[in-house]
Amino acid sequence: MNSEKKPLGDRIQEKLGPFSAKVNGNLYIQAVRDAMLAYMPFTFIASIFLIIAFFPIDAVTNFITKMLGVADASVWQNKLLYVNNATLAIGGLIVVISLSKSLAEKLNVNNTQNILTALVSFLLLTPLTETESGPMLDISRIGAQSMFLSIVVCIISVKLYKLIADKDIKIKMPASVPPAVAGPFESVIPSFIVVLFFFVIRLILEIGLKNDALSLINTVLGVPLTLLGGSLGGMIVVKLFEQFLWFFGLHGASIIAAVMDPIHQVLEDQNKVASLAGDIPGNIISMSFRNHFASIGLVGAIIAILIVAKSRQYREVGKIAFVPYLFNIGEPTLFGIPLMLNFSYIIPFLLGNTISTIVSYVAFATGIVPLPTGLAQLPWTTPIIFSGYFVTGSIRGSLLQIVLLVLVTLLWLPFVKAADKQIYESEKIADLG
Template sequence: MKSSSLMNFIQAKMGPFATKLNRNIYVTSVRDGMLAYMPFTFIASVFLIVAFFPIPAVTDMITNLLGVSDANVWQEKLLYVNNATLAIGGLIVVMAVAKSFAEKVETDILQCIITAVVSFLLLTPLTTTENGVFIDITRIGAQAMFVAIIVAIFSTLIYKKVEEKDIKIKMPDSVPPAVAGPFESVIPSFVVVTVFFVIRLVLELGFKTDAMTLINGTLGIPLKYLGGSIFGLVIIMIFQQTLWFFGLHGSSIVQAVMDPIHQLLEDQNRVASLAGELPENIISLSFRNHFASIGIVGAVIAILMIAKSRQYKEVGKIASVPYLFNVGEPALFGIPLMLNFSYIIPFIFTNAITSIIAYLAFALGLVPLPTGLAQLPWTTPPIISGYFVTGSVRGALLQLVLIIVATLIWIPFVKMEDKKIYETEQK
C-alpha cells in the first residue's frame, strides 16, 4: 500500500515534467548519442575485467599459461580495445550526438557528422614532439565528452541556420544529388568551421587555454574546496551523478580533481597503519571507490528481483555480470538511466545516501577504517573489496548493508517504469 502510494505520488509529480523533458530534442539527441556509445562501453568492459581481474591468482595463471614473464605483457595487449573505444569516447559521442540531432532538425546528417568532428578536433590542442604533431588521446576521450556534446549540438544548429537562409552553392538540376549535395554543404560547413576556429583563437590567444581545460577546469575548481569532509563528499557525489545523468562523464570530470586529494588521505592512512597506528581519515580513495560509490547497483538488483518486462529482464542479465566488477556503463546506457527523468531521484541521490550511512558506520566505530594497505583496483567486486580495504569482515557486511539500502531505494522507481514497459509490450 505504501509502495503504491509512493509510486502514485512520484508519477503525479514527476510524470508530466519527465515526459516534457524526455521529448525535448536536445535532451533526446544527447541520450540517443550516448546510447549509440553504449555497445562500445560493454565491449571495452569485458576486456578491462580480464586485464585487471581483482584476484592475483587468476592474473598469475593467465601469465603462466601464456608463457610470459610479466603480466603487463598481455595486459597491455588487452588495453588495445580500451584505447579504441573508451579512450576515444569524446570522438565517438560527438559523431553520435551530431547524427541524432541532425535527424531531429532535419538537415544533412552525413555533413553534420563530419562538420562536428572537424569542429571538435579544431578545439583539440595538438602535441608537438620531435617525431611530429599528434593529438593527445586523453583530449578526445571521456574527459572531453562535455566538449563533444556542446560541439555536436552547436555545430549542427549553426549548420541548420545557414542552410535555412539558403546560402549555398547551387548546382544545375542536371547534376546528380550525390554530386550536388557536397557542394551545397560547402558554405554551411565553412561557416561552422570558421566559428569554432575563432573560438579556438580566442581561447588560445586571449585566455591562454583550450576548450576542454576551460570547461573541465570551471567545473572542477569548486571541487578543490570540498576536500575530505562528508559534507563535501555528498556534494561531490550529487554533482557527479548529475553530470552523469545529463550525459556527461561525471567520473572523469570530478575524479580528475578529487583523486589527488583522496589519494593523499589514503596514503596518510597507509603510513599510520605501517607504523602500527590506527588510520585517522574516514574519507579516502578506498572509502570513495568501495563504499560511497554503491548506488546504481541497486537498480540492477531491483530489475533482477521484480522486472516483468522482457526489455528489463534482458538488460538485467547483460548488466549484472559487468556490475560484479563495478563496471556500470552497460546499466547506465542499457536501461537507460542517463537522461531518463523517471529515475532522476534515485540516480542522483542514492550514492549520497549510502555515503552518509557508510560514514556514520566508520565514525561510530562499527567498522574499522580503511587501512590504506590494500589499495584495490576499482574492478574489485563488493564484499571482497570491503573485507580487504578494512581488513575486517565488518567492512564486507557494511557493503552488503549499503547494497540492500540502495536496492530498496530503487525498487519503487523500477517497478513503476517496468510496469509501463510491460504494458507496452503486451499491446
C-alpha cells in the same frame, strides 16, 4: 457548492507531469542521452579486456603469463590495452559522432556532413601536444576528459550548420545532378562557416587568452558540475530527486542520466587512468559508484516480500519480480506491488538509495572497501555481488553490497509486512464471501 479537493499525489503529478514532459522532450537532452547510451556498450567491451588484463587475483595473472610462455605479464597486458585505446581512450570522439548524429536527425539536417563537421570542429579545438616532430594530437586529450567539450562543440556545430542551411546559403547544383553528388557540394558552405567559426575561437583562446578550449570548458563547466556530481551531498540530492520522480510515475533514471552520465563518466575515467598508472583512484563517486552501490534500494522490497509475504498478491509479485531484479530491472516491482503513488511506501522508496549512498561513501572514504578502479565499467544490469567484486577488484566490494542489501531489506520489512497483512486479511474476507 465546494468541489472535492484532489488527492495530494494527483496534484503533485499534475505539477511534475509538464516538467517531465518538457525535460524528456528537450531535443538537446534527448541527444545527449542518446549519445551516452551509444557510448555505453564500448565501456563494457573495453572493461572485458581490462578485467582480463588486470584480474584482481594474482594467481590468474600468473597462470596466463605462464601459459603464454612470456617472461612478464606486461607483455600480454599491453596487447589487451589496444582495445581500451580504441574505445574508452577516445570517449570524447565517440560522443562527438553519436551526439552530432542524434542531434542532426532531430533537427532534420544532413547527418553525414554534420557528423564530419562536428568531428573536425572538435579536433580543431582539441589542444595539441608538442613533440620532437612538432605539435601532434594526443590520444589522451580525446578521452572522457573531453566529454564536456564534445557536447558543447556538437550542439553549437549542428545548430550553426542548420541556421546556415535554413537560410539556403549553399552551392546550388543543377536539378539533373543526383542527390548523392549534390549533397556534399551543398554542404561545403555550411561546413566551411562552422569550421571557420571554431578556427577563430581557437585563435582567440590561444593567442588572446593563452588558453585552450578543453581547459576552459573543463574549468568553467566541468569543475562545478564535477564537484556537484562528485560530492556526497550532490549524490544524495540526485538519488532523492530520481526516486521522487519515479514515485509520481515519471522516469527518473532517464531524466537524471542525461545530466549526470557525462559527469560520472569523467570521474570514472579519472579512476581508470590512475589505476592503469598504478596509482590509487581518487574519486569515491563515479559511474560505478552510482550504478552498483548508490542504486541499491528498491531490491529491498522484493527481498522483504520473499521473507514475510503471506498474501497471494505479494507472493505472486515476489515470484515475478525476483528474477528481473537479479539484473537490477525494477519495473515489475514498481508496477506489481505497486509502489508508484503508494504513500504507504514513500519513506523506504525515497530513502533506500540514500542509505546505500551514505553507507557506501563512508565505506570507501574510510578505506574499508577499495575504491572502484574504473577498469571494469560494467553495465547497470550486472548482478549485485558480481559487480561489487569486479568494479573494486576486491571481495570487499561484494561484501559491501551484501551489507547494503541487508540494510535496505530491514528498511522495507515493516512497511511490506504492514501492507501485506492488510491485503492478506482482505483476501481471506473475499474467500469467505
